[in-house]
Each structure stands twice: as C-alpha cells, then as structure tokens.
Amino acid sequence: MTETSPVRRVCILGAASAIGEETARLLAAKGDALALVARDAGRLETIARDLASRGASKVAMRTADLARLEDPGAFLDGVSGELGGLDAVLIFHGVLGDQAEARADPSAALRLLEVNFISAAVLSLAAVTRLEASGYPTPALVAVGSVAGDRGRASNFVYGAAKGGLAILYQGLAHDLARGGSKVRAVIVKAGFVDTPMTAAFDKGGPLWAKPATIAAVVVKAMETGGPIVYAPWFWRGVMLAIRLLPQTAMNRVNL
Amino acid sequence: MLEESRAAGLSALAVGLGRSYGDSGLNLGQAAIDMSGLDRVLAFDPDTGVLRAQAGLSLGEIMRRMAPLGWFPATTPGTRFVTLGGAVANDVHGKNHHRAGTFGASVRRLGLLRSDLGEIEAAPGDETGLFEATIGGLGLTGIILWAEIQLVRIGGTKLESQSLAFSNCDEFLALARESEAGFEHTVAWVDCSARGSRLGRGVFTRSNWREDGVLAVHDDRQRLSLPADPPGFALNPITLPMINQGFYRLFTARLGKRIEPYASVLFPLDSISGWNRFYGKRGFYQYQCVTPMAAGAAPIAELLAAIAASGQGSFLVVLKTFGAKVSPGLMSFPMPGLTLAVDFSNKGEETLALLTRLDEIVAAAGGRLYPAKDGRMPRSMFEAGYPNLETFTGRIDPALSSSFWRRMHND
Numbered sequence: 001m002t003e004t005s006p007v008r009r010v011c012i013l014g015a016a017s018a019i020g021e022e023t024a025r026l027l028a029a030k031g032d033a034l035a036l037v038a039r040d041a042g043r044l045e046t047i048a049r050d051l052a053s054r055g056a057s058k059v060a061m062r063t064a065d066l067a068r069l070e071d072p073g074a075f076l077d078g079v080s081g082e083l084g085g086l087d088a089v090l091i092f093h094g095v096l097g098d099q100a101e102a103r104a105d106p107s108a109a110l111r112l113l114e115v116n117f118i119s120a121a122v123l124s125l126a127a128v129t130r131l132e133a134s135g136y137p138t139p140a141l142v143a144v145g146s147v148a149g150d151r152g153r154a155s156n157f158v159y160g161a162a163k164g165g166l167a168i169l170y171q172g173l174a175h176d177l178a179r180g181g182s183k184v185r186a187v188i189v190k191a192g193f194v195d196t197p198m199t200a201a202f203d204k205g206g207p208l209w210a211k212p213a214t215i216a217a218v219v220v221k222a223m224e225t226g227g228p229i230v231y232a233p234w235f236w237r238g239v240m241l242a243i244r245l246l247p248q249t250a251m252n253r254v255n256l
Numbered sequence: 257m258l259e260e261s262r263a264a265g266l267s268a269l270a271v272g273l274g275r276s277y278g279d280s281g282l283n284l285g286q287a288a289i290d291m292s293g294l295d296r297v298l299a300f301d302p303d304t305g306v307l308r309a310q311a312g313l314s315l316g317e318i319m320r321r322m323a324p325l326g327w328f329p330a331t332t333p334g335t336r337f338v339t340l341g342g343a344v345a346n347d348v349h350g351k352n353h354h355r356a357g358t359f360g361a362s363v364r365r366l367g368l369l370r371s372d373l374g375e376i377e378a379a380p381g382d383e384t385g386l387f388e389a390t391i392g393g394l395g396l397t398g399i400i401l402w403a404e405i406q407l408v409r410i411g412g413t414k415l416e417s418q419s420l421a422f423s424n425c426d427e428f429l430a431l432a433r434e435s436e437a438g439f440e441h442t443v444a445w446v447d448c449s450a451r452g453s454r455l456g457r458g459v460f461t462r463s464n465w466r467e468d469g470v471l472a473v474h475d476d477r478q479r480l481s482l483p484a485d486p487p488g489f490a491l492n493p494i495t496l497p498m499i500n501q502g503f504y505r506l507f508t509a510r511l512g513k514r515i516e517p518y519a520s521v522l523f524p525l526d527s528i529s530g531w532n533r534f535y536g537k538r539g540f541y542q543y544q545c546v547t548p549m550a551a552g553a554a555p556i557a558e559l560l561a562a563i564a565a566s567g568q569g570s571f572l573v574v575l576k577t578f579g580a581k582v583s584p585g586l587m588s589f590p591m592p593g594l595t596l597a598v599d600f601s602n603k604g605e606e607t608l609a610l611l612t613r614l615d616e617i618v619a620a621a622g623g624r625l626y627p628a629k630d631g632r633m634p635r636s637m638f639e640a641g642y643p644n645l646e647t648f649t650g651r652i653d654p655a656l657s658s659s660f661w662r663r664m665h666n667d
Binding site: 046047050 | 297
C-alpha cells in the first residue's frame with residue numbers, strides 16, 4: 001500500500017429516520033466523516049454522540065426542514081464546507097402521510113409531494129454537481145425510494161407517485177452520468193415494508209417486514225456498486241414485477 | 257408506552273435480550289416494552305472511563321466499542337447478549353465478583369421513567385431510594401432509560417488462565433480463597449454426577465488480564481448453532497455420569513496455563529447460537545443459589561450429593577465464591593459465600609421434587625436463590641432470602657409487573 005484510503009465524507013439528509021440512523025452507524029464503523037441533517041435538534045445531538053462513539057472520524061450536525069430549504073445548493077455548499085468536501089450524499093427524509101387526507105385536501109397532497117419528491121429531487125440534482133468535484137474513487141448519490149412507486153394503488157398512490165417520480169429521476173440521472181463518463185453514481189434503493197416509526201400504525205408481521213438495519217446494509221452496498229434501481233430486500237424485485245404485470249381488471253378486485 | 261398499556265388495563269415490563277432463564281423477564285398476558293431501539297451511547301469520557309448509554313445497548317456492543325480504547329465493563333455476566341438495563345435490573349455478577357462486586361457496584365446514576373413521577377434521575381443515597389431499589393429490582397421500579405457506569409482500564413484483551421483440579425468442595429474453597437487476592441477471574445466446573453469419594457470433584461480456573469497492550473475486539477461469529485431441538489433423551493441417569501466423566505477427563509487433560517481472548521473465557525456459551533435448545537422441547541430449569549461463607553463448603557457438598565443421588569443435573573455446572581463487596585441494590589442476589597448454578601433438564605414432577613429438596617438445604621444454610629434464573633421458587637423461599645423485600649415493594653412502579661412478580665404474589 002502506497003497510500004491510506006481517504007476518509008469518505010458523507011452527507012446524510014434525514015439522519016434521524018430509522019434507516020438513516022442505521023446507515024450512519026454502518027458508515028461510522030468504517031470511520032467515515034458524517035454530516036447529519038434532520039429537523040429535531042435534540043434527537044440529532046443524541047444520534048451524533050452515539051455515532052462518534054462508533055468510530056466516525058467526524059460528526060457534523062445541521063438542523064433544517066429539508067422540504068423548506070430556500071436554496072438547496074447553498075445548503076449543500078455549507079455542509080460541504082464543514083466536511084471539507086462531499087464524497088456521498090444520502091437522502092432518507094420522507095413522510096408516509098395519510099392517503100385519504102391527501103386525496104381530499106390538496107394542501108396535504110402538496111406537502112406529501114413537496115417532501116417526498118420535490119425536495120428530494122432538487123437536493124439530488126444539486127448534490128450531483130457537487131459530487132463531481134469529489135476525489136473519492138466511488139462518489140455516490142443514494143436515495144431511499146419505495147416499492148409503492150412501482151404501481152399506483154388505491155391505498156397510497158400520492159406517496160407512491162412521489163417515490164415513483166423520484167425513481168424515474170434517478171434512473172435518468174444515472175443514465176446521464178454514465179453517458180457523460182462520470183464516476184459519480186446515482187442509485188435509488190426501493191424499500192419494501194420496513195419496521196420503523198413511519199409505519200408504527202401497521203400490524204407488522206410476516207416475512208415481508210424488514211428491519212431498518214437490513215435496508216441500511218443495502219444502502220451502504222449501493223454506495224459502492226449496483227443500481228440505478230436496487231430493491232431492499234432483494235426479493236421485492238420479483239414481487240413488484242408480478243404486481244406491475246397484474247392486469248388492471250384483476251388489480252381492481254384486490255385490496256392493495 | 258406506559259400510558260398505552262395503562263389505558264388498555266395492562267401492566268407493562270421493559271424487556272431486553274431475553275436471556276433471563278425464568279419468568280422475571282416475561283409479562284405474559286400483559287404488555288412488554290421492547291427496549292432494543294434505545295441503544296445509543298449518550299456520553300463517554302475516554303479519560304475517566306465514565307459511560308452513559310441507553311438501557312437497550314448490549315454489554316457486547318459496549319465491549320466492542322470500548323475494549324479497543326482500553327476500557328471494559330467492571331464486571332460481566334456469563335453472556336455478552338444482555339442489555340445495560342437488564343444488567344442493572346438483575347444486578348448481574350461475573351467471575352470477578354470477589355473483586356468487583358456486582359454490576360450495580362459500577363453504576364453511578366440511572367435514568368428512570370415512572371408512571372407516577374415521570375422521567376427522573378436516580379443517584380445513590382437519593383431520598384426516593386429508587387437507585388438502590390432499581391439495582392436488582394427486576395425492572396419493576398420504573399422503565400430504566402439509561403445508566404451511567406464506570407468502566408475499568410484493561411491493558412490487553414486477552415486473559416491468561418490457569419486450570420487446577422480439585423477433588424472435593426473443601427479443596428475448591430481453599431483454592432478459591434487462595435486465588436482471591438492474585439486473580440481477577442475465578443470459576444470452577446464441578447462434576448455433579450460424582451458420588452462418594454469423588455463427590456465435589458472438578459476443575460478450578462483462575463485468570464488475569466494479560467497486559468500486553470494488544471487491544472482487539474471480540475469475534476462475533478457464532479461457530480456452532482443448534483437450529484432445532486434435539487430429542488430430550490440426551491441426558492439421563494445413564495448418560496449423564498458418562499458425559500460428566502468425559503468432561504472431567506477433557507478438562508483435567510488440559511490443566512495448566514493458556515492465553516485466550518476474553519470472549520472464550522468470559523462467554524464460552526455465546527459461541528453456540530441457541531445452546532439452550534440442547535435440553536429439548538421441554539426446556540430446563542437452572543438452579544442458582546448462594547450459601548453464606550460462615551457455613552463453609554458443607555452446604556454445597558450436601559447439594560451436590562442430593563443432585564448426584566437423583567441422577568439429574570447437567571454438564572453445565574458452575575461453582576464460585578462471592579466476595580465481600582456489598583452491592584448498593586436492595587434486592588441484589590450475591591452475598592459473601594459460595595454460589596452453585598446447575599442446569600436441570602425439565603422432567604416435570606421429578607425435577608421439581610429435587611429442586612424442593614435443594615431449597616431445604618439452601619434455606620437451612622441461610623442462603624437464597626437468584627430470581628433471574630428462577631422459574632419455580634416458592635414465595636416463602638423468596639421472602640426468606642430477601643430481607644429488604646418489604647422496603648423494595650413500597651418502591652415499585654404501580655404500572656409495572658412481571659410474570660415472576662405475580663407468581664410470587666399468588667402462591
């Protein structure tokens with residue numbers, strides 16, 4: 001070895017989410033430098049101290065409501081300045097919302113779309129230009145999407161539309177980066193059912209429910225290889241293929 | 257969570273990694289609060305070794321993160337798969353009890369959530385008496401949210417061990433006492449099938465940290481696993497003496513010194529995932545008692561004679577001395593004396609009758625049983641063993657309960 005591998009500088013948007021925190025733990029154990037962004041300053045502080053004890057070479061914190069950023073580019077520049085550059089940006093923030101409310105109330109729908117699609121999309125586009133400057137061998141932009149974005153279903157299609165739109169954006173972004181010969185990778189990790197506070201109201205049982213740590217491991221792997229669309233856990237690729245192929249007449253008869 | 261369970265008319269109990277043997281970690285038919293999500297380090301001072309962490313963090317995780325920095329829990333039970341909250345609630349002890357005392361002796365402060373007082377901090381000597389009640393308090397004095405503990409310095413992560421054979425309980429006691437001053441960890445295995453002149457024979461192991469400056473984290477891989485229940489006939493009065501004879505030969509063949517990583521000395525069973533399945537579908541009871549030092553080794557010899565005569569027991573038998581360091585806990589199990597732990601394959605009435613016979617010996621010697629290991633002790637045995645029970649009962653949180661606690665009240 002002629003040189004030691006450089007410390008990877010990772011910005012984690014939505015770091016107080018269950019999957020975000022689990023991912024941060026895995027990265028801390030690798031000795032990465034982390035910048036955590038979340039709304040709740042108290043939670044952020046607790047999470048940051050824990051990550052420092054897990055081996056993160058640096059833990060920076062920023063409190064922000066990512067859905068209401070004035071200038072996402074300037075915001076990322078601020079984070080980048082604190083870490084001395086950016087080698088990866090991970091996007092975890094999102095809300096499940098209430099489908100019935102979103103369908104009835106346009107302002108509730110707007111909020112859902114703002115958080116899950118618009119802010120994530122704009123931050124992704126702003127992040128990718130900044131990642132171009134990274135000297136790290138595999139700079140990566142990774143967002144957590146959802147299998148809900150694979151087919152519109154009565155139970156959560158507003159949320160699904162936002163996550164589906166984000167997946168299209170990542171697919172296109174990855175295509176664009178590859179064609180331009182960039183070493184930056186864009187990957188969306190489509191999660192299935194995950195046992196997190198976001199899904200606290202659900203009855204969670206059976207083999208389809210995954211732990212946040214399982215999804216986090218997929219995200220960490222996606223930072224190095226694979227994509228642009230990765231399912232987490234992997235079996236959702238087959239499940240969603242089957243659901244996409246289901247004729248609408250059959251779909252109309254099932255409660256999904 | 258507490259309000260949710262109360263609204264549903266249920267008592268609650270915080271649960272960790274489920275390593276208690278009996279029903280003290282269960283709240284059957286009521287509510288259990290999974291503490292596994294509260295697993296963060298809240299503060300750590302690398303100069304003083306004071307660690308404050310949430311109750312759901314496991315001791316294994318603490319070691320994994322602190323051992324490379326040269327810090328280690330002051331004492332650890334026989335498994336690293338216990339949470340910080342569980343270690344406090346059961347006031348667990350380890351192979352260094354004669355020096356370090358119980359886990360509670362290393363606790364400086366506690367964070368509790370009480371249904372009547374809200375979130376509070378408890379420290380030794382507080383007017384509420386909640387610190388003393390919570391250590392060894394079986395999780396009944398409030399939900400333990402976090403604990404602040406004093407870690408100890410280690411100069412390496414390996415232990416240098418020495419094993420010696422002994423031929424009876426008196427020889428064990430002499431060896432244990434002679435080793436107390438010079439060795440951090442002491443423990444013995446006993447052949448619980450041996451009778452007559454061989455009664456109380458076993459192998460004594462004493463270890464010290466090796467101060468070689470090499471700090472390596474333990475290996476978390478579990479090499480063996482018991483994925484399914486083997487048939488329950490593996491241990492019977494014919495095979496058990498043969499198995500124990502085999503272990504005696506094996507252990508006595510490798511007497512002398514050896515150097516091993518801490519995990520293989522302190523947590524030998526942790527490398528076998530699902531080891532508890534060995535006893536088959538009907539499971540097992542573990543019986544762990546302590547008898548006072550004043551009675552010497554005689555009660556232990558009497559217990560071993562009763563066990564050998566019954567043909568029951570196991571090859572998992574641990575004998576150790578407890579030292580004089582007093583725990584702050586009102587309901588702490590250890591007292592200066594000898595502690596014997598034996599697994600018994602569950603053979604129904606036959607096993608329960610033997611354990612009742614053992615109770616008589618322990619009670620006559622002025623000893624007591626360990627609630628964390630118990631699934632059957634009568635209330636009288638619990639009352640006799642724990643003189644602070646009444647004071648403790650006055651400090652429990654009215655919204656909390658456990659299967660063990662209800663069993664102790666319905667007998």
